[in-house]
Amino acid sequence: MKxxxxxxxCKIASVFAAILFAFSFxxxxxxxxxxxxxxxxxxxxxxxSREFAAAMTVGWNLGNTLDVHxxxxxxxxxxxxxxxxxxxxxxxxxxxxxxxEKGFKTIRVPVSWHNHITDEKYTIDREWMAHVKKVVRxxxxxxxxxxxNVHHDNLTAAQMDSLYGYCIEExxxxxxxxxxxxxxxxxxxxxxxxxxxxxxxxxxLNEPRHITENDQGFNPDEDELKKWNPIIKDYEETCISxxxxxxxxxxxxxxxxxxxxxxxxxxxGWSVPSDSASGKILISTHAYDPYLFAMSDDANKEFTDEFKxxxxxxxxxxGGDLSKWVNQGYxxxxxxxxxxxxxxxxxxxxxxxxxxxxASKLGIPVIIWDNGITWDTGDAEKRSVGECHGWFNRExxxxxxxxxxxxxxxxxxxxxxxxxxxPSKNEPLEIASLAGKKTSWGNDISVGTEYAARLKVGSKVSxxxxxxxxxxxNAYCKFRVTKNxxxxxxxxxxxxxxxxxxxxxEAKDEAGNPNGxxxxxxxxxxxxxxxxxxxxxxxxxxxxxxxxxxxxxxxxVLSGLSE
Numbered sequence: 001m002k003x004x005x006x007x008x009x010c011k012i013a014s015v016f017a018a019i020l021f022a023f024s025f026x027x028x029x030x031x032x033x034x035x036x037x038x039x040x041x042x043x044x045x046x047x048x049s050r051e052f053a054a055a056m057t058v059g060w061n062l063g064n065t066l067d068v069h070x071x072x073x074x075x076x077x078x079x080x081x082x083x084x085x086x087x088x089x090x091x092x093x094x095x096x097x098x099x100x101e102k103g104f105k106t107i108r109v110p111v112s113w114h115n116h117i118t119d120e121k122y123t124i125d126r127e128w129m130a131h132v133k134k135v136v137r138x139x140x141x142x143x144x145x146x147x148x149n150v151h152h153d154n155l156t157a158a159q160m161d162s163l164y165g166y167c168i169e170e171x172x173x174x175x176x177x178x179x180x181x182x183x184x185x186x187x188x189x190x191x192x193x194x195x196x197x198x199x200x201x202x203x204x205l206n207e208p209r210h211i212t213e214n215d216q217g218f219n220p221d222e223d224e225l226k227k228w229n230p231i232i233k234d235y236e237e238t239c240i241s242x243x244x245x246x247x248x249x250x251x252x253x254x255x256x257x258x259x260x261x262x263x264x265x266x267x268x269g270w271s272v273p274s275d276s277a278s279g280k281i282l283i284s285t286h287a288y289d290p291y292l293f294a295m296s297d298d299a300n301k302e303f304t305d306e307f308k309x310x311x312x313x314x315x316x317x318x319g320g321d322l323s324k325w326v327n328q329g330y331x332x333x334x335x336x337x338x339x340x341x342x343x344x345x346x347x348x349x350x351x352x353x354x355x356x357x358x359a360s361k362l363g364i365p366v367i368i369w370d371n372g373i374t375w376d377t378g379d380a381e382k383r384s385v386g387e388c389h390g391w392f393n394r395e396x397x398x399x400x401x402x403x404x405x406x407x408x409x410x411x412x413x414x415x416x417x418x419x420x421x422x423p424s425k426n427e428p429l430e431i432a433s434l435a436g437k438k439t440s441w442g443n444d445i446s447v448g449t450e451y452a453a454r455l456k457v458g459s460k461v462s463x464x465x466x467x468x469x470x471x472x473x474n475a476y477c478k479f480r481v482t483k484n485x486x487x488x489x490x491x492x493x494x495x496x497x498x499x500x501x502x503x504x505x506e507a508k509d510e511a512g513n514p515n516g517x518x519x520x521x522x523x524x525x526x527x528x529x530x531x532x533x534x535x536x537x538x539x540x541x542x543x544x545x546x547x548x549x550x551x552x553x554x555x556x557v558l559s560g561l562s563e
Contacts, residue, residue, distance in 0.1 A: 049279055049281060049331040049433075050330065053331025053332060053333055053364065053365055056105055056365035057105040057106070057360075057365050058365055058366055058413075059366070059367035060367065060391070061367055062370075063088075064371045065084075065110075066151075067151040069114065069115050070115060071155075074163060077116060079127065089394040091135050091138075094397060096139050096142050097142050099392065100144050102399065106365060107145070107146055108147040108149070109132070109147065109148050109149070110152075112152040113153055114165040124185065124189075129189075132148070136193070136196070136200065140200065144199070145200075147367070148200065148203065149202070149205070149206050150186070153185075154205075154206070154208055167210075168209060168210040168228050168231055178235060182204075182238055183238050183239070183242045186242040190242065190243040194247060194248030194250045195249060198253060201253070201256055202256065203255075203284055203335065204236050204257055206258070206262070207262045208258060208260060209260055220260060220261070222268050225269050225270075226268055226269030229270035230269055230270070232260055233270055240257075240274075240275050244275070252280055254280050254282055256282045262285050262335070263286060272432050272436075274435075281433065282330065285334055289310065292307070293307045294351070294386075296386050297384060298385075299342070301347050303350035303354070307351070311358055312358065315362055326362050326364070329431065331363065332362070332363075332364045334366040335367050337355065337367070338370075340385065340389055341388035348401075348404055349404055352404060352408055356412045359412070360414060368391060368408060372390045377393075429451065429559070429561060430556070430557045434553055435556070439552070445553050446544065447545055447546070449543060455538065455561065455562075457533055458533065458560050459561055460558070460559045461533070461558055463529060463553060463556045464528040464555040466551065467551065477520075479519060479520060479549035480549055481545055482517050485546075486516075486517075487515070487540075488540035489537025489541070490541075490545075491504065493518075493529050494529060494530050495529060496528035496530055497527065503521040504518045505521040528555075
């Protein structure tokens with residue numbers, strides 16, 4: 001969660017998850033770029049976001065390697081040699097295999113791209129791209145999920161003239177320049193990897209934040225979050241669009257998106273970005289928590305009941321900063337976590353037992369951060385007590401603390417997500433994955449059976465809509481509820497602001513004949529509306545339904561559900 005600038009280390013800074021998924025599919029595809037398709041993924045292509053995240057189980061970061069950067073070099077192309085500048089051994093296939101053999105199911109490959117750009121069109125150095133691709137292929141061939149990202153490319157406004165990258169600023173010109181960079185970089189990455197199968201996940205940004213010369217931006221207040229998070233969402237939509245447009249397996253690849261700083265408590269003002277693919281978004285978070293134990297330079301070596309309580313609060317199953325996404329149907333990935341080695345093996349073992357067990361119960365995979373520094377191996381004069389996050393010895397291909405790593409693997413095993421992670425029958429369920437969808441006739445909002453099956457007589461389906469425009473450019477808002485254009489028994493709609501019925505009319509087919517479906521009469525305009533589930537329409541709605549028309553959906557909430 002923070003940056004330490006030094007030679008050797010830089011950054012420490014769904015439904016029920018089927019256990020079978022986590023182990024059965026890893027040999028389904030070699031993941032190479034020689035014609036692999038999602039059809040080879042076995043269960044992957046049909047997984048929900050939550051199931052996919054749970055299947056990733058536990059992972060390891062190839063830290064301080066391909067993410068190495070040097071902003072003092074300006075726009076100079078640095079080459080492959082940069083990967084060892086922070087003291088880490090260059091990755092090898094044998095290294096990756098050892099990580100997989102230990103039981104880690106996921107590897108995160110952080111990559112900084114801005115020191116590997118060759119021109120003002122943001123062209124990525126081919127040698128660097130080929131090297132990144134080789135490392136990713138090693139991991140895929142080892143049967144692992146791979147998270148590939150854009151890592152340390154987040155700049156200050158002042159650096160935008162002398163470096164390639166992006167910044168989080170209110171200035172519209174800087175925003176456009178940032179989006180141009182991100183779009184170009186992600187288009188090239190996505191093109192290069194579009195034939196890799198679904199084990200490869202793209203993480204569009206890493207801990208995005210507003211950075212200044214004197215502030216790394218890791219502790220924004222709520223007002224700042226509400227200012228920066230909408231910009232971050234806009235950037236993410238740019239990245240997602242660039243990825244999807246490349247086609248191939250990227251049309252339905254899972255994509256990870258963070259909010260400001262990526263910490264679970266920093267989501268104010270952020271909402272899930274729009275995506276042309278349905279159900280393929282994962283929420284990316286990082287939490288070196290509790291900070292005083294996991295990272296602080298203080299001598300907090302004991303894992304106390306207070307620290308345990310802090311983790312229980314972080315991972316609570318209802319109303320929490322993490323569970324709120326899980327309970328909306330999103331898979332959450334803890335892309336970075338660790339507890340610094342303070343010569344406190346017993347305390348860290350207790351931390352692992354608490355952190356990984358709680359995360360596993362929510363179906364959240366934890367990807368441990370590794371910078372190669374331990375209490376014993378770090379340079380005593382340069383070592384920061386909070387920066388000792390070494391787990392794997394890349395020189396010997398052995399684990400620094402085998403018993404602790406065994407505990408990580410054991411506690412990170414997937415478990416059936418308890419009913420406590422699902423909304424109770426009295427708790428409204430917001431389907432946040434549908435927010436921001438823009439409809440037109442034939443391009444509908446679809447509510448699947450995973451949600452609709454919980455409707456019962458008396459349930460309410462509420463939706464907030466914004467206007468689209470008609471052929472003449474006038475504000476326009478029409479909607480009707482159907483199932484593949486067929487009637488499903490919904491003929492009454494209510495205005496949520498008054499609870500009064502709105503005027504409806506029976507829709508007509510192409511031949512001008514009434515077709516048994518009902519829509520609002522005229523354009524009602526932006527607002528919140530709802531319909532009720534009755535004994536007459538329950539059977540049809542339980543099988544899933546569509547809200548069609550001409551509007552932009554901003555919120556969809558189901559309430560009064562069965563368990």
